[in-house]
Amino acid sequence: MKLDTKKALNLLLCIAIFSITLNSCKDKVKEEKITEIDPFDTADEIISKIKKLEFPDNTINIVDLGAIADGKTLNTQAIKKAIDSCNKSGGGKVIIPSGNFLTGPIVLKSNVNLHLEEGANVLFTTDKSAYLPAVHTSYEAVELMNYSPLIYAYKQNNIAVTGKGTFNGQADRENWWPWCGAERYGHIEGTPKQKDDHNLPRLRTMNENATPVAERTFGEGHQLRPLFFQPFECDNVLIQGVTFTNAPFWVLHPIKCNYVRVDGVTVSSHGPNNDGCDPEYSKYVHITNCTFDTGDDCIAIKSGRNEEGRRINIPSENIVVENCDMKDGHGGVVMGSEISAGVRNVYVRNCKMDSPNLDRAIRIKTNTLRGGFVENVYVKNIHVGQVKEAVLKINTYYGIYANQEGDFIPSIKNIHLEDIEVENGGKYGILIKGRAENPVKNVTLTNVHIKGAKTDLSIENSEPLVFKNTTINGKQY
Template identity: 45%
Template sequence: MSFKTEEEAWRYADELRARVRPPEFPDRWFDLTSYGDGEKWTEAFRAAILACHEAGGGHVRVPPGTYQTGAIHLLSNVDLHVEAGATILFSTDPADYLPAVYTRFSAIECYNYSPFIYAYGQENIAITGSGTLDGAAGPDHWWPWVGTPEFGYREGTPYEDEDWAELQRMAVEGVPVEERVFGAGHYLRPNMIQPYLCRNVLVEGVRIVRSPMWEIHPVRCENVLVRNVSIYSRGPNNDGCDPESCKSVVISGCVFDVGDDCIAIKAGRGPDGRRVGVPCEDVLIEDCDMRYRYGSVAIGTDTTGGIRNVFVRRCRWGGPGLYFGLYIKTNSVRGGFVENVFVKDVEISELTKEAVSIDLYHGDGHNGDDPPPIRNIHVAGVRSDRTRSAYLLRGYPEQPLRGISIRDSSFARVQRANVVSDVEGLSVTGVAVGEVT
């Protein structure tokens, strides 16, 4: 799909918002406490969700209190409703996330520990309410597996490097996914929430803290709505929301204070992404606050299946620890494509790097044979107070960035000159840049 004008693109975004509607559930309520009263609530969650599902759907009510549990697996037509004053406290014992499930770790398919809240092949599912999902991760649990002292790693303790290298080798060599089994005895961290191959998904209102890594990670889902969620989790690889190889996603009214990208749109990695070949498309992000740490809205690092039709409006980016604004990051190893990205009416209070960064030299640089086309990226109505520079745009000589525009924007207190190399068709109009004095 191509858009002849920005107005046409934003009409499409409005249509996207209208068609991504929350699932509806029968007015049946299943109280968690009717299914258990022990110190660990794993079986009670399983029983309540199954009863709700078998009755034809409804709501599993989690009343005020703290409920320690292992993995929770949602089923079709079930809303997990976490009331104000309720905390779902996830176990720190990896055995509570077994058996291993079909998942993705850093955009590569495998079998691994179950995400804390997981659904596979389900329809009409939700996590709602104003309660808390607490992953209990920290320097004593989960985070040390990343292998850095900043997050609790101590010499001689196990961490993920060997497993991550093995998973990447398997992908390169085409090992069947059924044979890429990790989990018990391995150290690849699970995600917090992951619906996989699901349709009509809602995550609304909850507060998420202390995740092992990516917080909300829908994979190959369609019709996903994430709204009014607040996430506070500054751990390693703690992306806030990462729709991957999904279609029709709306992220609205959320707060992100996380240890990695606030939102990262993905489409598989390297050989595995090429094998699966599913793009991520039709994503609307609006009215969100991005406060910490890397990209406010990142597109990549994992772009291999391709990413198209991304819309961002009325967001607020900024904080002393937040790096980038719009951050499109890939390279000739990852490949894929990025096209039709539209950003407007964004307020930036402070970034340590660029307001707009489109960089084909991210990570592995230019060391592959699949240079990704990046085209039709349009930014308008940005009001920025402090950045390293307004924009950094770097394509390849043989694959320049194409169709980039920045208009009707102001960038105050910019510390250094903009960077532009290998860009074809750059348009900068009505832009004011004020340097630090």
């Protein structure tokens, strides 16, 4: 059968159009496969959801309510009156001017911005009775009734601490620190300490037994140190510009909070358990432009200890850390060890981590009592001058020496490091100790260059790491 010329030309034209369309679709699919979503676009979205706080144009100076800046007069009531009055009038700014102001605990209220002017030095009294009666707080990720945090907010909204002044907790080898039980922090053998049966062991048992928080009474007669600044179940929290020093225990501890910004804060405190910032059970947290020089982890993201974390079951998530300077500390950005409810969606970028007394840059720590999960951690553009142990450490045997074995196998996956430059990597470049029952999964290193590590890699119970343009001690991986 013969086709006339016109039909033949039409057929060839249809074939040509079909071929062009097919190739175009193939190219489009290919382009879509190549195009990858930048995870830090998600970080920017998280930041955008933490709104800028606004306060009414109303100011109260604590001096106008009788505060005296001599470093000796107790100003607790003057500060309380100022905050309460500001709150009742609809909110505004409470000003602490230049000078040395001694006080007991400060309790923040909704719609109040506590503002420290340059030269303001807030000294917290060493009289432990000032921090009573006991309040609903926490200790090492277990809730209890204990000494009030030095700065405390409970179930408040739209609160801020801002300015250029300093909060001095006045903890030292004679005040608060000796209770940790270590001689280097002033503990004298034979005197009470936090590990005594009536302290931590009692609290641990209450955790296991799900004892109601109201019945977990500590405080006077016990040796569990107070937190420095704890917003508890608060939304819309700003901590900006101020300095914290000489902390009794953890420094900044937003627990069960949403929409928190920590901006331009300096934490310089080298006492026991002096973590810099510990978001716990918290969502939408932005930590930026801060300096951490600490006695423990610079930033430690947490989500409850053991049974309590599993009961509460609020993961910490959507957390961005950027433009920060980490100096001394057990870790730069850390997840754990109290992590039983899990942590996910953590973004770290544009930070400097450098000190002969900084143990690790990025650290994940848990065990089979804690369990929990860590997933979707993205770290980019980090300069590490020097660390002691490892650039990245993932440890699922944390605290094994203290009988920390249980039935809750941790899950750790999707950990991504990119554009990391390390001058002195310490003992290990990368150190991972996973569990055979559930190995660490999907760890990638892209454009990571580590110098000076004594051992390149130490990997146990992990899927093979994915390396892209990565060198350790000059060796291409």
